Amino acid sequence: xxxxxxxxxxxxxxxGLKKYFPVQRGFLQRVIGWIKAVDGVDFAIDRGKTLxxxxxxxxxKSTIGRLILKLLEPDEGRIMYQGHDISxxxxxxxxxxxxxxxxxxxxxxxxxxxRMTVGQSIEEGLRTVGVKGYGERKTRVxxxxxxxxxxxxxxxxxxxxxxxxxxxxxxxxxxxxxxPSVIICDEPVSALDVSIQSQIINLLKELQSTLGLSYLxxxxxxxxxxxxxxxxxxxxxxxxxxxxxxxxxxDNPLHPYTLALLSAIPASEPDxxxxxxxxxxxxxxxxxxxxxxxxxxxxxxxxNRCRKxxxxxxxxSEGHVVRCWKVIGD
Amino acid sequence: xxxxxxLTVHFIGNGRVARALExxxxxxxTGETVxxxxxxxxxKTVSALTILGIIPQPxxxxxxxxxxxxxxxxLDLGEREMEKIxxxxxxxxxxxxxxxxNPVFTVGDQIRETIMIHERVNEKAVRKRCIQLLKxxxxxxPEERLKxxxxxxxxxxxxxxxxxxxxxxxxxxxxxxxxxxxxxxxxxxxxxxxxxxxxxTRQMSLLYITHDLGVVAHIADRIxxxxxxxxxxxxxxxxxxxxxxxxxxxxxxxxxxxRTKRGSTLHTIPGTxxxxxxxxxxxxxxxxxxxxxxxxxxxxxxxxxxxxxxxxRCPVLYERxxxxxxxx
Numbered sequence: 001x002x003x004x005x006x007x008x009x010x011x012x013x014x015x016g017l018k019k020y021f022p023v024q025r026g027f028l029q030r031v032i033g034w035i036k037a038v039d040g041v042d043f044a045i046d047r048g049k050t051l052x053x054x055x056x057x058x059x060x061k062s063t064i065g066r067l068i069l070k071l072l073e074p075d076e077g078r079i080m081y082q083g084h085d086i087s088x089x090x091x092x093x094x095x096x097x098x099x100x101x102x103x104x105x106x107x108x109x110x111x112x113x114x115r116m117t118v119g120q121s122i123e124e125g126l127r128t129v130g131v132k133g134y135g136e137r138k139t140r141v142x143x144x145x146x147x148x149x150x151x152x153x154x155x156x157x158x159x160x161x162x163x164x165x166x167x168x169x170x171x172x173x174x175x176x177x178x179x180p181s182v183i184i185c186d187e188p189v190s191a192l193d194v195s196i197q198s199q200i201i202n203l204l205k206e207l208q209s210t211l212g213l214s215y216l217x218x219x220x221x222x223x224x225x226x227x228x229x230x231x232x233x234x235x236x237x238x239x240x241x242x243x244x245x246x247x248x249x250x251d252n253p254l255h256p257y258t259l260a261l262l263s264a265i266p267a268s269e270p271d272x273x274x275x276x277x278x279x280x281x282x283x284x285x286x287x288x289x290x291x292x293x294x295x296x297x298x299x300x301x302x303x304n305r306c307r308k309x310x311x312x313x314x315x316x317s318e319g320h321v322v323r324c325w326k327v328i329g330d
Numbered sequence: 331x332x333x334x335x336x337l338t339v340h341f342i343g344n345g346r347v348a349r350a351l352e353x354x355x356x357x358x359x360t361g362e363t364v365x366x367x368x369x370x371x372x373x374k375t376v377s378a379l380t381i382l383g384i385i386p387q388p389x390x391x392x393x394x395x396x397x398x399x400x401x402x403x404x405l406d407l408g409e410r411e412m413e414k415i416x417x418x419x420x421x422x423x424x425x426x427x428x429x430x431x432n433p434v435f436t437v438g439d440q441i442r443e444t445i446m447i448h449e450r451v452n453e454k455a456v457r458k459r460c461i462q463l464l465k466x467x468x469x470x471x472p473e474e475r476l477k478x479x480x481x482x483x484x485x486x487x488x489x490x491x492x493x494x495x496x497x498x499x500x501x502x503x504x505x506x507x508x509x510x511x512x513x514x515x516x517x518x519x520x521x522x523x524x525x526x527x528x529x530x531t532r533q534m535s536l537l538y539i540t541h542d543l544g545v546v547a548h549i550a551d552r553i554x555x556x557x558x559x560x561x562x563x564x565x566x567x568x569x570x571x572x573x574x575x576x577x578x579x580x581x582x583x584x585x586x587x588x589r590t591k592r593g594s595t596l597h598t599i600p601g602t603x604x605x606x607x608x609x610x611x612x613x614x615x616x617x618x619x620x621x622x623x624x625x626x627x628x629x630x631x632x633x634x635x636x637x638x639x640x641x642x643r644c645p646v647l648y649e650r651x652x653x654x655x656x657x658x
Contacts, residue, residue, distance in 0.1 A: 056514035056515065056516065056517075057514055163602045163603075164370075165602060166602070193369035193370055193541060193603065194369065194541065194543065194582055194585060194586065195369060195581060195582060195585055195598065195599040195603075196369075196602065197585075197587070198585035198586075198587065198596040198597065198598045198599075199598045199599075199600075201587055201596055202595055202596050202598060205595070220514065220515065222515070223544075223586065223587050223588045223589070224587050226587075226588060226589025226592070227587035227588060227589055227591055227592055227596070228587070246589060246592070247589075247592075250589050260516060261515060261516065263519075264515045264516045264518070264519040265515060265544060266518075266519070266522065266542070266544035266545050266547060266548040266549075279516040279519070279520075282484040282485075282486050282487070282517060283484075283514060283516075283517075
């Protein structure tokens, strides 16, 4: 186990994280290939900060969230929580850490038990951290609900009695019940209406500043990520393509994929006659990708070496890394 | 071209009456893209289903109003006559192509079916039309794709097939209900461009239903903003985006997150969309509205005209707007 470093150690670090899923066929379930869902990912989240992880569906962003929580076992790489390597931890050893690392899902309806009142759901979390007295648990539940902006007497309601936005608030209260220091937010606002979405975003920001939480914010929405994140990582087919402080990434994107993503967001400004720039083709299947750069199939700037040589991350400037031959130059 | 007048639809069941639409009026002119914007449950899809006569009755009940298309009221037509219009003169594209395509028929079969229902054409001509349609919607190697089943296609391609089916009989009006919501941004951009291009080349009218204001800004000529079963504001795209006159429209626009708003707290509209069975009296938006005055809870707001087709259902802001000033 790594030694505890000074206090500026990032709260969560991921190094060379890999997860391959086997593809099996036939009667004998022979493995015919691998889906490289996460293929060597590194990043770090500082205390009280937000790392935004963006990419299209199937790029591996949710898999990363599950790997960090050890809901999935990584094939390779290290996950360091406050300087300790937790990737080899057993289920038993993970248990005390479970309350440090929490997750909020896109669909809170699917993650709350429909047969428990929301009060009971939140209480369950409190019990695992050893809040023993019934009375104390009740007070804490009321306090948590208040913190996320729900009337405390709503603790006796069942999940279906809440609207989508309120359910997401309950999901957040449940995650907060164990006093986590890192919350993995997996598309927490994607299913919500615009007017509700901004309420939840504000809530997440407010909780971050009062409780000093760190977020891994997984989303496909570049507007939301740009608003919330301190650092942004852009993923494509299991690789981080570009990684930079949010202002740098949005003002000076270097990777052609980042550029394409940014220009594909329909701006909330009417623009007559303006055509959205096209990225041709679909996101390719992550199954047995070709050698070289993973983006080659859709890249408008593709050249010969992109098809042959694997690209590594290249530091373009302090804290800004990018995976593209064009940027590296000759 | 297509004009919905004063449409009122209620859902009746479980001893409750959900007033999904209350006197909704809008029109789509020839060759125009009209966007119907609003949050979930505001009635945008219900109005589209009513136009096409595919709203399940019961539980729905059409209480009043007309849908005028080509001089006739579609609500008066029988199922037989409606079949001649649906898919032929007015076609629809749904949000989830996987559930709207039949998984056990090939793409070719499904497009062919649409054509054969409405026209007498021979097999060879139909095949040619299918290939041309797939080509028009940007599907590579269309001959082979005809033999594919929906699950063999990606999400974006399935949506293209849906659009091809909608276009099969050269409709006058296409109604697209959240057609890009389930797609990735780069694919969404492709589909939006496709809609714009098809509309230009075919001179069709497009009624585009969405909750995404970014999409609206990109595609719409005119916009109707819906809230809790009523139209709260309507106007040209430029008017709605640069000079919104209804508190709800204003709230929606400023609550959009973007990186330029970093560091500041996002503006929010407090509260939630009301349950259609228990809508507040007066203006349905008043409990969430920062400008609400006492009368908002009692009187149903009338339409206030700002000229050039820009109309908003908020008398409070209308009174305030003299002398007129641009809303921030």
